[in-house]
Amino acid sequence: MSVKIGIPKTLSYYVYYPLWKKFFTELGAEVVVSDNTSRPIIDAGVKETVNDACVPIKLFHGHSLDLKDKADYFFIPRLVSVDGEHIYCPKFLGLPDMVKNTLKDLPEILAPRIDLRKGKLELIKVVYKIGSVLTKNPLKIYSAFKKAKAYFKRFNSLLSEGHTAVEAIDVLEGNEERKDFDSQEQERDLKIAVLGYPYIIYDPYVSVNMIQKLRDLNVEVVTADMLTDEELTAQSHKLFKEPFWTFSDQVVKAGYHYYQEGEIDGLIHVTAFGCGPDFMVGKLLNLGAEVEDDISFITLTIDEHTGEAGIVTRLEAFIDMLRLRRKRA
Amino acid sequence: MSITFPQMGCLDIPLKSLFKDLKIDYLEPPPLSKRSLNLGVKHAPEASCLPFKLVLGNFIEALELGAEGILIAGGNGPCRFGHFGQLSQKILLDLGYDFETYIIEPSLRSIIGIIDTLAVDFSLLKLLKSLRIAWLKLNLIEDFNQLSLQLGAYLSSTDSLALKDNYLDLISSSSDKKELMRIQRTFRLKLKKLATKQPKGSLKIGLVGDIYTLLEPFANLSIAKRLNELGVEVDRAIYLSKWVKANLGVLGTINKQKIIKAAKGYLQAEVGGLGLETVGETVLYSRNSHYDGVIQLAPLGCMPEIVAKSALTQVENELNTPVLSLTLDEHSSAAGLQTRLEAFIDLLNRKSG
Numbered sequence: 001m002s003v004k005i006g007i008p009k010t011l012s013y014y015v016y017y018p019l020w021k022k023f024f025t026e027l028g029a030e031v032v033v034s035d036n037t038s039r040p041i042i043d044a045g046v047k048e049t050v051n052d053a054c055v056p057i058k059l060f061h062g063h064s065l066d067l068k069d070k071a072d073y074f075f076i077p078r079l080v081s082v083d084g085e086h087i088y089c090p091k092f093l094g095l096p097d098m099v100k101n102t103l104k105d106l107p108e109i110l111a112p113r114i115d116l117r118k119g120k121l122e123l124i125k126v127v128y129k130i131g132s133v134l135t136k137n138p139l140k141i142y143s144a145f146k147k148a149k150a151y152f153k154r155f156n157s158l159l160s161e162g163h164t165a166v167e168a169i170d171v172l173e174g175n176e177e178r179k180d181f182d183s184q185e186q187e188r189d190l191k192i193a194v195l196g197y198p199y200i201i202y203d204p205y206v207s208v209n210m211i212q213k214l215r216d217l218n219v220e221v222v223t224a225d226m227l228t229d230e231e232l233t234a235q236s237h238k239l240f241k242e243p244f245w246t247f248s249d250q251v252v253k254a255g256y257h258y259y260q261e262g263e264i265d266g267l268i269h270v271t272a273f274g275c276g277p278d279f280m281v282g283k284l285l286n287l288g289a290e291v292e293d294d295i296s297f298i299t300l301t302i303d304e305h306t307g308e309a310g311i312v313t314r315l316e317a318f319i320d321m322l323r324l325r326r327k328r329a
Numbered sequence: 330m331s332i333t334f335p336q337m338g339c340l341d342i343p344l345k346s347l348f349k350d351l352k353i354d355y356l357e358p359p360p361l362s363k364r365s366l367n368l369g370v371k372h373a374p375e376a377s378c379l380p381f382k383l384v385l386g387n388f389i390e391a392l393e394l395g396a397e398g399i400l401i402a403g404g405n406g407p408c409r410f411g412h413f414g415q416l417s418q419k420i421l422l423d424l425g426y427d428f429e430t431y432i433i434e435p436s437l438r439s440i441i442g443i444i445d446t447l448a449v450d451f452s453l454l455k456l457l458k459s460l461r462i463a464w465l466k467l468n469l470i471e472d473f474n475q476l477s478l479q480l481g482a483y484l485s486s487t488d489s490l491a492l493k494d495n496y497l498d499l500i501s502s503s504s505d506k507k508e509l510m511r512i513q514r515t516f517r518l519k520l521k522k523l524a525t526k527q528p529k530g531s532l533k534i535g536l537v538g539d540i541y542t543l544l545e546p547f548a549n550l551s552i553a554k555r556l557n558e559l560g561v562e563v564d565r566a567i568y569l570s571k572w573v574k575a576n577l578g579v580l581g582t583i584n585k586q587k588i589i590k591a592a593k594g595y596l597q598a599e600v601g602g603l604g605l606e607t608v609g610e611t612v613l614y615s616r617n618s619h620y621d622g623v624i625q626l627a628p629l630g631c632m633p634e635i636v637a638k639s640a641l642t643q644v645e646n647e648l649n650t651p652v653l654s655l656t657l658d659e660h661s662s663a664a665g666l667q668t669r670l671e672a673f674i675d676l677l678n679r680k681s682g
Contacts, residue, residue: 052627087406240415275376277409
C-alpha cells in the first residue's frame with residue numbers, strides 16, 4: 001500500500017498543490033486532501049486555534065483536524081521565501097509549529113524549510129529532503145520534480161487565462177473542460193479586479209463563490225494571477241519600499257497596474273479579518289483608488305461568521321452602482 | 330531641516346545625543362499621550378497594531394509643531410514594523426503634510442547614507458564617536474532600568490521615580506565617557522540604598538513580548554511599575570540594547586543561541602518581531618526556579634506574538650510555570666489591567682504558598 005501524504009485544502013494549497021501533488025504521486029505516494037471548506041471545518045478550527053489568529057490560520061487548523069485520520073504524513077512546508085526576495089507572513093513561518101502545538105494526535109508532520117534566499121542550490125537541497133521521505137534515489141526525485149514543475153507551469157498558465165485555482169486543478173485532473181474566456185468577453189459590460197490572497201479569493205466557501213457570482217452577473221473578472229511578473233515589476237517605482245510579504249507585494253502591484261491601465265470599472269479587495277499585512281495593503285489600494293475618478297474601490301472583509309447573504313448583497317450593490325454610473329456618463 | 334522621530338521608551342535620549350553630536354537639526358516629538366493615540370487611531374487603518382497607531386499619532390504631533398522630516402527604522406520583515414515608515418508617509422501625504430521621509434534599513438550603507446544627508450558636516454570618524462556615546466547612553470539607561478525593576482518591589486515609587494528622572498537628566502547632558510560611567514556607579518548605589526530590607530518570599534515575574542509594547546510604558550500602561558507596586562520583582566527579557574547586540578553584533582550571539590535552543594521544542598524558526606525570543610525566554614524563565622510566572626505583552630493582532638502565544642500554552646503545560654498573555658490596544662484600560670495583574674499574583678501566591 002502506498003504512503004498517504006495529507007495536504008490541508010487551504011493556504012498554500014491554492015498556490016502549490018499541483019506541484020506537490022505531481023511530485024509525490026510520481027514518487028509513488030498517494031496524496032490526500034481535506035474536504036472542501038465547510039461550516040464544521042471552520043467551527044472546529046475556531047475552537048482549537050489560539051484566539052487572536054486570523055481566519056485563514058483558524059481554517060488551516062480546521063482542515064488539519066479533518067485530515068488527521070486520513071493520512072500517514074502531513075505535508076506543511078515552512079514557507080519562508082520562494083523567490084529569494086520576498087518572505088511570507090509570520091504565521092506561515094510558524095505554521096508547522098502552531099499546528100503541532102495546538103492539535104493533538106496528528107500524523108507525522110513533514111515541514112521542510114523553504115528559504116531560497118540562500119541561493120539556487122537551496123532548492124535542490126530542499127527538493128531532495130522532501131523526496132527522501134519516499135525514496136533515497138536522487139535521480140528518481142529530480143525526475144519527479146521536473147515533471148511536477150512542468151505540470152505546475154500548466155497550472156499557472158491556466159490561472160493566467162482567468163481560471164480560478166479550483167477550476168485550474170479540475171482542468172488539470174480532467175474533471176472539467178478548459179474555459180474560453182476570450183469568447184465571453186464581448187458580452188460582459190463591466191470589468192472588475194478581484195484582489196486578495198489566493199486562499200481567500202479561490203476558496204469557494206470562504207469567498208462565497210465571489211468570482212463565479214460576478215461572472216453570473218455578467219462581469220469580467222481579472223485577478224493578480226493574470227498579470228505577468230514583468231507587469232508587476234513595472235509598478236515597483238510607485239512604492240517607497242516594496243512590501244516584503246510575497247502575496248501582499250503581488251496584490252499591491254496588481255492593484256497599481258489595473259489603476260494605471262484604467263480598463264477596470266472597479267476593484268474589490270477581499271481580506272480576511274485579522275490579516276496582519278492587509279493593514280497596509282488595504283490602505284495602499286484605497287489611497288491609490290482615490291485619485292482614479294472612474295475606478296471604484298470596495299473592501300470586503302471575510303471572517304468566520306461571514307454569511308453568504310451579507311457579502312452577496314454588498315457585491316450586488318457595488319455592481320448596481322457601477323452600472324448606474326455608466327448609464328449616467 | 331528639522332527631523333523628527335517616534336518616541337519609544339527612553340530611546341529619545343541616545344537619539345538626541347547622536348543628533349546633537351552630529352549637528353543634525355531635530356524636533357523632539359511630544360511624549361506619547363492620549364492625544365497621540367487618538368490621532369493615530371483616527372488616521373491609521375483600523376486593523377493596524379497599537380505601535381503603528383502611536384507612531385503615526387506621534388508623527389502628526391511633531392509635524393504640527395513644524396518638523397520637516399520623519400525618521401524611522403525599517404527592516405526586512407516579516408513583522409509589520411518594517412513598513413511603518415512607508416505607510417506613515419502615504420497617510421501623512423494624503424493628510425496634506427509636506428515633509429521628507431527617511432527609513433533606516435538594517436544595512437551600514439543605509440545608516441551612513443541617511444546621516445550623511447542630514448548632518449551638516451559629516452565624517453565617518455565623527456559618526457563613530459557619536460554612535461559610541463549614544464550607544465553607551467542607551468546601555469546605561471537600560472542597565473539602570475533593569476536594576477530599578479528588580480529593586481522596585483522594595484522601593485517607594487515616588488523616591489525611585491525622582492531618582493530616575495535625576496539620573497536621566499544627567500545622562501542626557503553629559504557626553505564624556507568617564508563622566509557617564511561615574512554617574513552610573515553613583516546612581517546604582519543610591520538606588521540600592523533606597524531599597525528597604527528585602528522581605529522574604531516576594532514573587533518574581535519575567536516579562537516577555539513585543540519590543541515596542543515592552544519598551545514604551547504608555548503602550549503597556551506602565552505594567553512594570555504596577556507589578557513593582559504590588560510587591561513583585563520584575564525582570565524584563567527584552568531591552569533594546571540587548572536586542573541590537575543579539576541581532577547585529579557578535580557579542581550577543583551566544584545569548585541568541587541559548588534562546589533558539591530553549592525554544593526548539595515549541596517553535597523552530599524565526600517568525601519576525603520578537604516571536605522566537607518570547608518563546609525562548611519564557612522557557613528559560615520557566616526552567617529557572619527563582620521565577621514564579623511569566624507575562625507576555627502583545628499588541629492586538631501582532632503576528633509574531635500570536636505565533637508565540639500558540640506555543641506558550643504548550644510551554645505552560647509542560648514546564649508548569651503560569652503564563653499570562655496580555656493583549657493591548659487603544660481600548661485597554663488601567664483598571665482592567667490592574668484587576669488581571671492582581672488576579673494573576675493571587676494565583677501565583679497560592680501556587681507557591
